[in-house]
Amino acid sequence: MTMTASQLAAKHEKTVSAHACHINLTAPELLQQAISRGEGELSKQGSLVVNTGPRTGRSPQDRFIVCHPGEAQQAIDWSEVNRPMEPLYFDNLWLQAEDYLQQLPESYSGIWRSGQHTQHGLNIRITTELAWHQLLADHLLVRPEIEQSNWEMLCLPGFVCDPMRDHVHSDAATIIDFSGRRILLLGMHYAAEIKKAIFTVQNYLLPMKGVLPLHAAASQDKDGKVAMMLGLSATGKTCLISDDGRDLIGDDEHGWSDDGVFNLENGCYARCAFITEEEQPVIFDAIKQGAILENAVLDHHGEPDFTNIRITENIRATYPLSAIRNRVKPPVAGQPDVLIFLSCDCSGVLPPVTRLNKAQAAYYYLSGYTATVGDSEINHNNGYTPTFSSCFGAPFFPRPAGIYAEQLFNKLESSETTVYMVNTGWKGGVPSASHGGNPLGKRYCLQQTRTIITAILSGELEQQGFHSLDHIDLQVPVAIEGIDPLDLDPANAWPDKVSYLRAAENLCQEFKVNFSRFEVAHQIEDAGLNMI
Template identity: 40%
Template sequence: MSALTPAHPRRKCSVEEQGISNYTRVFYNPTTAQLYEQAVRRKEGLLAHQGPLVVRTGRFTGRAPNDKFIVKDASTADRVWWGEVNRPFDPEHFDRLHQRLLAYLQGRDIFVQDCYSGADEKYHLPIRIITENAWQSLFARNMFLRILDPEALAAFEPEFTLISAPHFSANPVTDHTHSGAFILMDFTKNLILIGGTGYGGEVKKSIFTVMNYLLPQKGVLPMHCSANIGKDGSSAIFFGLSGTGKTALSTDPERQLVGDDEHGWSENGIFNFEGGCYAKVIFLSPEAEPQIYQSLGRFGTVLENVAIDSKFRRLDLYDTSITENTRAAYPIGFIENASPTGLAPHPRHIVMLTCDAFGVLPPISKLTTRQAMYHFLSGYTAKVAGTEADIVEPQTTFSTCFGSPFMPLPPIVYADMLGRRIQEHGSTCWLINTGWTGGGFGIGSRISIKYTRRMVHAALGDRFQQVEFETEPYFGLSIPRQCPGVPSEVLNPIHTWKDKEAYERQAEDLRNRFRTNFKQFESQVDPELLALI
């Protein structure tokens, strides 16, 4: 043993104990540099100018929601919100596919990352991420919370294990999957199996789904949101699906970033689930998003499906030939003013982000607690191109809790918890549209992120307290008449449409879509909530 190689205590939990045997080598918690060496040696990616690792995720460059299943057994049968999102999978089929996956891993190198999900030690979840690719191990090392103490790492025992084998495909006929790709979750065995897809987001969102299943049972609200803290110590959270601006708007040089995507809200405040950021980087500019942009030139960053010149190793952030869903996964510490703890007080402000493809909703409006619950349950937005497989242009959707693909429990569980916390802590709620204005997709234009940032700064800085508000007629939303640095005509969408009658028809149509979608909650919510729109 070299004098430079530290001696490590005997490992408490080995992969053999988890059924993996006859492997060639197992790399337990390799460092970033070691994973770079292995990824390049195995030709899994290219080392780009200034240091990031550029990889391809194969056929899937976004999530594959039709390939995700949850094992239905005695513990989940009456607890999970079964339906189009959470589809049941037979325990015996899971076991057979698990055994085939274990057989596939024989004779191969295995990469293991032991880490946590959840910065609050009272509620964190010990997880083990097992991968066949070195780059996916680096992805996990970036995204989750690392264990820095060697003694603690040696004594680590996972409560949940995820195995990802992108090059192993299922047989839909015999394995009873939707396709060759699969994301299978067993909440009884505390095990996740992923195969046939190399998209890193499946690893990240699978652990998020686990947290969304476990934490409400402990009285903690899990949230698909980003969070930051102002100079006065007050915090804000930003709900929204991928592509609505959670990462861009929360990564603010004037505020400390707590996390960019996943948080819990406990009796102690809010806490980040992750140790990294997973930012969409297509068309990213250093002027609009300097902190995210600078992370692209860092050793340790993993870039998924970003175009690169193979000779000069320069990135092309404007190349969409592979996908528009190009991504960067990097440690949150790469953001200069990121929180070192991942903890924050109860939020003073709650921002709900929507990407309105119809161009109807105001760029900013203030919500009552009841309206916040309504829009939280509705989760209206547009799926942005590339975020999911086969999405090539924005499509309007209602994704309850701004993250229904990751919510295994009935939506009302999360909405009730949110409503109680808003009332308990007096949070002010806002709805912000980062989508279109002056018309819908193909007619109008995307709202300027410069204006959106100014509106967010005004809201979080309590600058609307002395401003007069007006109520728009279709959704009952309160719109500020003025905002520093934003033309007044931008604030009310009807003023940006040349054809006012067309706006009214579109607004009425969108309101009817809201009403139709909300009928699914008729038996779960009180009449007052139903009558809001």
């Protein structure tokens, strides 16, 4: 049986003598510790299977940013996902957390680096209650040559917050103090909280160094051409970038500097519900000895059963980049040639692929239209909820979205980068009858999306050329080999054009309402989604 942090703490309560902090253990040592402490169990292939308790996705509503009076006030886009916390409350919690840590029999600590760029890295000391969280840091981050850090993270999943006492919203909280350079994770087992908290810090710091951080995957072809895919959770970054014909740079977080693209991490964090070797061989092969499997269920042979979503559909595998055969070493590359925005459209309105000019790119990036899918955030059901998540990652971008969009626009202005938007969501209607009485549609199948991506990356699309649709002002390719030309116009997939046009009008209206909160140049506003 695998145990959560509080069960482990209860087990050790009577035996506490002195606290031992294990520093800089190797990955095999951490794996061994996790097993011997009962934090998880080994699958037949030697992956560590752990259970994250009731939180099997991120908890954006429990995320706070310390608000120092007078400081950084305008720098933060205070919102539902960037909630202010008073410094006094944070200091109190930090002290309590340190006390809690000292009461534990053991903890794990190491210095890790986010950012595979010589000048834009961030060194952070991460101290964890659980050995597997430290192992996760080992998979996802770099061991720096110089063991110095000016950031600190305490990750204590067994600590139970008291909303009255601690001025938080529940029994758990993620709190980031940009000025004090500290991150506190309390009551959180689900590991994306660790990686996304560090990403948030980089997203705060990098724009001030002229580096645009992107919630994106990246890869390079054999000629050195670089592609990036931007998208909110579960829109397809990890599975579409994992392609044996290209060299992987990274699957989730990158910086775009004047020198080019660099990974902020050193490993991948892949969804694996329903994954098969035939459909996703690269990810499947990477889940081997030492990988961490969150909330997977083992069958009676000890093999992970990825069809078993008894715990959650958000089953995750964490593995280092070194588990991937074809990759760029180190994960750094030149300027991106192509950006692909992945939008999981559950209105069935957007074409499978469209080419965006620079102003449109800024518009769609700011809008971040897609769906919240599955349960990568708690309190979401397993369904699909349309959402506008600016920068394709609103919960991780603490500054006002315009800061990032302006940088993107400037980078596009001064580069040859081409931008496309690919719909990895629905065609011909909506995912379920509950979506406003529209007909039921079908999700674009992975194979079809892969064919489109391949055509973009090979340059086929540019050669074929584009034409305008006659209903919404987007440009679609004239032809793509392997795709029925009728499929390139989304209206054709609907039972009748009238219901398509009604859905399209609704979507245009939703874009307008959402966009009214941004103040941008007319050129960008005018590039929005409109009926013709």
